[in-house]
Amino acid sequence: MKKSLALLSLLALAIISVAGQDVILTRAAEEIKAKVITITDEAVTYQLQGQTVNRVMPLTDIFMIKYANGEKEVFNTNERITSNTRTTDKPRASRSYQLLDLYDENGVRGIVVDVYDDGYHGTIMSLGQRRLPFMKYFEAFAYTAMGLYNSDNGMENQKELLVYLSQSELLSIEDFPAMNWCISLGEGWYLPARNEMDKIFAHIAWDKGISLNTLNQMITSYKGTKLGTEYSYITSTESRNQGSRVNVILMSSYFIKYSDSAWFLERWTPAFVRAFYKF
Numbered sequence: 001m002k003k004s005l006a007l008l009s010l011l012a013l014a015i016i017s018v019a020g021q022d023v024i025l026t027r028a029a030e031e032i033k034a035k036v037i038t039i040t041d042e043a044v045t046y047q048l049q050g051q052t053v054n055r056v057m058p059l060t061d062i063f064m065i066k067y068a069n070g071e072k073e074v075f076n077t078n079e080r081i082t083s084n085t086r087t088t089d090k091p092r093a094s095r096s097y098q099l100l101d102l103y104d105e106n107g108v109r110g111i112v113v114d115v116y117d118d119g120y121h122g123t124i125m126s127l128g129q130r131r132l133p134f135m136k137y138f139e140a141f142a143y144t145a146m147g148l149y150n151s152d153n154g155m156e157n158q159k160e161l162l163v164y165l166s167q168s169e170l171l172s173i174e175d176f177p178a179m180n181w182c183i184s185l186g187e188g189w190y191l192p193a194r195n196e197m198d199k200i201f202a203h204i205a206w207d208k209g210i211s212l213n214t215l216n217q218m219i220t221s222y223k224g225t226k227l228g229t230e231y232s233y234i235t236s237t238e239s240r241n242q243g244s245r246v247n248v249i250l251m252s253s254y255f256i257k258y259s260d261s262a263w264f265l266e267r268w269t270p271a272f273v274r275a276f277y278k279f
Contacts, residue, residue: 021033021034022034022067023066024044024046024062024064025062025065025066026057026061026063027063032046033049034049035047041059042058042059043059044057044062059075072206074203088121090121090278090279093105093120093121093122095119096118096119096120097112097119097120098115098119099113099114099115099208100112100210100218102222108277110125110127110277111125111218111222113125113200113276122279123276123277123278124276124277124279125276126185126189126224126275126276126277127219128224129225129274130178131272131273132178133177133178133267134176134234134246134268134271135176135268136175136176136177136268138170138171140170141170142268146160146161147160147238148160148161149237149240150237151196151237152195152199153193154192154193154235155190157193158183158191161176161179161236178234179236188278190275191234191275191276192236192274192275193235193237194236194247196276197233197249212251227274228251231250231271232248232251232265233249233272233274234246234248234271234272235248244266244267245264245266245267246267
């Protein structure tokens with residue numbers, strides 16, 4: 001009887017230990033079960049489960065931390081996503097918006113996927129989508145990087161590409177179907193960057209608890225096309241290691257599916273495209 005009680009006590013302690021741990025989700029799609037000790041602007045100090053040795057991981061390698069108390073924190077490439085203080089040179093919207101509202105002002109129409117400044121500024125996503133390659137296949141340019149390495153601002157990548165094309169006699173924006181479609185929607189529309197799309201979907205799903213099904217219901221109520229599960233969505237961020245690839249987001253019923261195969265796609269392989277617009 002005493003042995004049984006001791007065994008039950010050990011089992012209970014093990015369950016509490018597992019349930020009380022933090023989980024670090026890296027940008028390489030790795031889950032690390034640990035205890036977070038400290039977080040600075042540069043790194044996270046943590047201990048692996050059952051160990052007392054402090055380990056340090058750069059903040060740039062971390063996508064999100066799921067804390068033992070159920071809270072989640074998403075990290076940008078260079079800063080923690082905890083502040084609502086942002087700046088913009090755009091005028092305030094005509095009214096305050098909330099997530100999933102329909103934005104329809106001055107000929108610009110889309111679903112609100114991010115807000116700040118009490119809802120008078122934010123980001124909308126196009127109601128429509130296309131299946132297009134990032135770039136048409138040209139053997140001469142198959143492995144030529146365009147320098148689109150911004151992970152947090154797709155508009156900056158778009159500007160960088162347009163500068164590159166202005167100096168090229170062989171390529172034009174028509175040779176980049178995904179970005180060309182975004183631009184065709186009107187001034188201000190762009191192909192989002194890797195972390196930009198990632199952060200917004202993570203905020204909707206994990207911080208706000210909004211399911212993909214709920215988001216799709218709102219999109220279809222606005223006469224749009226719903227996001228598909230197991231679909232890869234192209235971003236404007238090139239791979240630094242492989243010039244022939246761009247970063248993609250693989251959607252699942254939980255918004256984003258993390259796996260080694262979910263991060264990159266050959267530039268000439270068609271995938272789905274959504275445009276973003278900041279208001």
